[in-house]
Amino acid sequence: MPSSLQCQEKLHVAIIMDGNGRWATARGLARAAGHEAGIEALRRVVRAAPDENISILTVYAFSSDNWKRPESEVAALLDLFRRFLDSETEDLVRDGIKLSIVGRRDRLPQDLVCEIERVEAATEWGDLLHLRVALDYSARDMIVEAAKKAAASGELSRDSLTAALGAPDVDLLIRSSGEQRLSDFLLWECAYAELHFSPKPWPDFAASDLKEAMASFHHRERRFGALQAA
Numbered sequence: 193m194p195s196s197l198q199c200q201e202k203l204h205v206a207i208i209m210d211g212n213g214r215w216a217t218a219r220g221l222a223r224a225a226g227h228e229a230g231i232e233a234l235r236r237v238v239r240a241a242p243d244e245n246i247s248i249l250t251v252y253a254f255s256s257d258n259w260k261r262p263e264s265e266v267a268a269l270l271d272l273f274r275r276f277l278d279s280e281t282e283d284l285v286r287d288g289i290k291l292s293i294v295g296r297r298d299r300l301p302q303d304l305v306c307e308i309e310r311v312e313a314a315t316e317w318g319d320l321l322h323l324r325v326a327l328d329y330s331a332r333d334m335i336v337e338a339a340k341k342a343a344a345s346g347e348l349s350r351d352s353l354t355a356a357l358g359a360p361d362v363d364l365l366i367r368s369s370g371e372q373r374l375s376d377f378l379l380w381e382c383a384y385a386e387l388h389f390s391p392k393p394w395p396d397f398a399a400s401d402l403k404e405a406m407a408s409f410h411h412r413e414r415r416f417g418a419l420q421a422a
């Protein structure tokens with residue numbers, strides 16, 4: 193697709209916010225301090241996203257495999273999500289940001305589920321940016337559940353599965369901290385995503401890094417399996 197057309201498009205960008213732990217350890221801090229600093233980086237990116245024509249931003253905050261981490265780190269992360277939801281609602285509503293949590297809810301503490309429902313209801317009319325936070329998320333599990341839902345409705349197809357998953361294809365996937373893998377994130381939605389790997393740990397990720405990733409995205413030619421336009 194010509195880059196001029198790509199420029200006008202509203203984009204779905206996904207981010208694997210990796211490297212919080214290493215960032216903290218390198219500074220002699222507890223890993224939880226890295227996650228705290230990760231929230232600041234998320235705020236920077238959310239503020240910068242609308243100017244980059246991003247209408248949907250999906251971020252990976254806690255994978256279903258993250259339950260395998262030490263109990264203390266899991267507790268610190270859940271507490272951080274609680275505090276984030278509690279402190280952010282007013283700003284999200286003011287800034288026109290709709291917040292959704294994607295992933296399983298049946299294993300989250302009940303008070304966190306209530307807080308999620310409260311913030312989702314409060315922000316549901318936000319139309320500047322849709323911020324989707326993946327919590328207890330596994331793309332494989334999501335695909336299985338979506339396939340069951342689509343099949344039960346009588347039509348199992350690409351479109352019905354995409355609809356059941358609840359988000360359009362990802363245009364650009366960013367991963368911080370130098371790792372180059374998908375880690376069970378948005379596997380269906382990323383079928384034709386462009387990939388951008390940043391060496392920076394997530395807490396150091398700045399608005400300028402998002403800008404750089406978007407600039408690189410706009411220089412790519414996306415052919416979706418077809419040939420270059422004449």
Ligand code: FPP
Pocket residue numbers: 209210211212213214215227228230231234252253254255258272273276325394
């Ligand atoms: C991966 O880094 C990051 C996480 C498992 C947690 C991500 C959470 C945040 C950025 C906090 C803010 C999010 C919200 C929505 C409040 P890692 O711990 O695996 O880092 P490492 O690979 O260096 O150990």
